[in-house]
Amino acid sequence: MSILASDARVIDGTYFDGRSARGVAARLVACANGRCDLQMDDQQRCIDMASVKVSARIAHIPRRIDFSGGGHFETLDNDGIDALQIQHAQHPGLVQWFERQWKVALSSLLSVVLVAVLFFTFGIPWLSQRVAQVLPVSADAHLGKGVLEILDGRLLKPSTLSAERQYQLQQRFDEVIRNQRGAGNWQFELRDAPIVGANAFALPGGTVVMTDQLVALAQHDEELMTVLAHEVGHVRRRHGLRQLLQGLGVSAMAMAVFGDVTSLSTLTGVAPALLQAGYSRDMEREADTYSRAWMQQQGIAQRRFDDLMCRLAASHGSQSDSKYNYFASHPAISERARCTQ
Amino acid sequence: MSIDNTDSVFDAPAPVTAPRALPFEFRGSGSEYFRIWIVNLLLTIVTVGIYSAWAKVRRLRYFHGSTSLEGHAFDYHAEPVAILIGRLITVGGYALFLLAGQINPLLNLIVVPLLLVGLPWVILRSRRFHLRMTSWRGLRFGFHGDYKGAFKAYILWWLAATFTAGILFPVFLQRRLTYLLGNSAYGSQRAGYDVAIKQFYAFYGWFILKALGVLILAAVVCGALVATTGSGAMGSAPVSGTLAAVFFVAGLLVAGIYQAGQLNLAFGNLTIGPHRIESTLSGPGLAALLLTNALLIVITLGLYSPWAKVRLIRYQLAHLHVIATGDLGDFTASATADDSKALGDEISDFFDVDFGI
Ligand SMILES: [Zn+2]
Numbered sequence: 001m002s003i004l005a006s007d008a009r010v011i012d013g014t015y016f017d018g019r020s021a022r023g024v025a026a027r028l029v030a031c032a033n034g035r036c037d038l039q040m041d042d043q044q045r046c047i048d049m050a051s052v053k054v055s056a057r058i059a060h061i062p063r064r065i066d067f068s069g070g071g072h073f074e075t076l077d078n079d080g081i082d083a084l085q086i087q088h089a090q091h092p093g094l095v096q097w098f099e100r101q102w103k104v105a106l107s108s109l110l111s112v113v114l115v116a117v118l119f120f121t122f123g124i125p126w127l128s129q130r131v132a133q134v135l136p137v138s139a140d141a142h143l144g145k146g147v148l149e150i151l152d153g154r155l156l157k158p159s160t161l162s163a164e165r166q167y168q169l170q171q172r173f174d175e176v177i178r179n180q181r182g183a184g185n186w187q188f189e190l191r192d193a194p195i196v197g198a199n200a201f202a203l204p205g206g207t208v209v210m211t212d213q214l215v216a217l218a219q220h221d222e223e224l225m226t227v228l229a230h231e232v233g234h235v236r237r238r239h240g241l242r243q244l245l246q247g248l249g250v251s252a253m254a255m256a257v258f259g260d261v262t263s264l265s266t267l268t269g270v271a272p273a274l275l276q277a278g279y280s281r282d283m284e285r286e287a288d289t290y291s292r293a294w295m296q297q298q299g300i301a302q303r304r305f306d307d308l309m310c311r312l313a314a315s316h317g318s319q320s321d322s323k324y325n326y327f328a329s330h331p332a333i334s335e336r337a338r339c340t341q
Numbered sequence: 342m343s344i345d346n347t348d349s350v351f352d353a354p355a356p357v358t359a360p361r362a363l364p365f366e367f368r369g370s371g372s373e374y375f376r377i378w379i380v381n382l383l384l385t386i387v388t389v390g391i392y393s394a395w396a397k398v399r400r401l402r403y404f405h406g407s408t409s410l411e412g413h414a415f416d417y418h419a420e421p422v423a424i425l426i427g428r429l430i431t432v433g434g435y436a437l438f439l440l441a442g443q444i445n446p447l448l449n450l451i452v453v454p455l456l457l458v459g460l461p462w463v464i465l466r467s468r469r470f471h472l473r474m475t476s477w478r479g480l481r482f483g484f485h486g487d488y489k490g491a492f493k494a495y496i497l498w499w500l501a502a503t504f505t506a507g508i509l510f511p512v513f514l515q516r517r518l519t520y521l522l523g524n525s526a527y528g529s530q531r532a533g534y535d536v537a538i539k540q541f542y543a544f545y546g547w548f549i550l551k552a553l554g555v556l557i558l559a560a561v562v563c564g565a566l567v568a569t570t571g572s573g574a575m576g577s578a579p580v581s582g583t584l585a586a587v588f589f590v591a592g593l594l595v596a597g598i599y600q601a602g603q604l605n606l607a608f609g610n611l612t613i614g615p616h617r618i619e620s621t622l623s624g625p626g627l628a629a630l631l632l633t634n635a636l637l638i639v640i641t642l643g644l645y646s647p648w649a650k651v652r653l654i655r656y657q658l659a660h661l662h663v664i665a666t667g668d669l670g671d672f673t674a675s676a677t678a679d680d681s682k683a684l685g686d687e688i689s690d691f692f693d694v695d696f697g698i
Contacts, residue, residue, distance in 0.1 A: 014413070016479030021528065022670035023413065023478055055416075058399055059373040061406025062414045072479055074413070095399070098380045105376040108383040109644075115386050
């Protein structure tokens, strides 16, 4: 029955011989035994459909039939060509069917979003950890190199603590790293930081910086040691390197999705920075866990960490709209420490 | 079977001598491209990237096929497998390089010279691949640039521009465009690109003046904003957000002026036989389009990007015309068209980078 219907089918188009850009109005008429007639002006050619190459259908764009001896036929009648292919037992292809269905497009969209979210939450952190394991420890030190010099010029000033107190704190730091066999090139730095306020941070490779303001906030040296253990945790878990690798992963993902929209290159640079905040929360939790395990091992009360964290939260809370909000990328204080008041 | 005896083609239209402007028509739509884009994306993810070669062919066939001149659409002929092999070679080469650096860090030292020597070759191959895979009315485009030309234009002139602190940058650009465009061909007809260095200096001079003007204007707007809200509000989120937005818009405006000017300078001076191309993009127009595209993409969390792409192409093509003198059917195929089958040329999709304008 379909043979009768498509028998009468006439496909209008243009024939090009491939030697000149001059086209000739032509029509393709299906006839029997896997053959078609190509009719042009005053001549007619019989074509074996098994010897030609029919281009895949993509949306509305013209279809082309390439003849084995050179030259091609071009037409906008996509449905006509589809019918012809079916008649000659050729499959029009699955992808072109996908592209024509809104149902498929929308379920693809859902699947892509799902895969992207899964990859973002589990894939990238896992991958970056694996890659970090492969990279040598010297890579961390390379990352941290020069960072302190930059900060010293802008945000940090030499410590105003007495030489005696500085020596004391250095001893405390040495106690914390005593059992860290071989990992990192440990270095302890004290700085006055009027803008940043009470804080401590670790650079990849092993440099730990603590501000005078944090020292002033502490009521017991053990409190400071718990924070130092937290920073050592960042170094040991190689958070700096992993953060860089995760940033690369997010950028690669953004490129894969929006790569063909070139005007977006600025956007794909910004998005990773925004998404990074989520990862750094996980890393803070990891460093907290490291610190608490260390306290347990050393027989230091867990409340030392809680006390300092709560005091820190209170002191930063009074200026919470500040640009340098310590807790911007950190987990909520209620989650990290038990505050008594 | 073959079809010969093509002497009896329709009579060619009587030769038209007066130049006439022919528009590029674009029939693509965002809703069509959205479906192609999302299916491409899903299949690429499912196949761990392997499908990306097929995705690229479908994407380019869609955009080429949606663009027509004098009623005939362009087409793209690359075989996905060739693109896949090119990509595998690239990834393999990169992995090899990383591995070599691990084994002996001294090997890293030869990377820069290797890049300097290899880059012109990659540019030449990518350009040739892209043009040979593009056709219109049954004739392929082509590229006749050689390695020496690419090395001079891309490496020597780039080094000269760098070491003169950018004074020779317009010359570098002129050499680059002359290499890329002047070596292009349609069928057997070589394209012509003959623009004096003077014009490039004029373009850059004007561009720098305009960019400075835009930046000064942005600074004045920001200054006024801070003055009206009081200097104490500087740190507050709404004010600093507005300041950032002003500079983002200014940056896009500068980018639009640059891109539009460069495209006009490139395509607007291209000739193919008796015909020439006219490009009339406007900087602020392009900037407005880039801005609205970026905003809509952010608002829709990226969903708008297929529509954004279609809008951008449609806008660019609407400002491009062929000023035809005589019949566009007079072009003939290149005698050496068959050597495009050579293996080296089929596999040229290195880095998936179009070294375009
Ligand atoms: Zn931390």
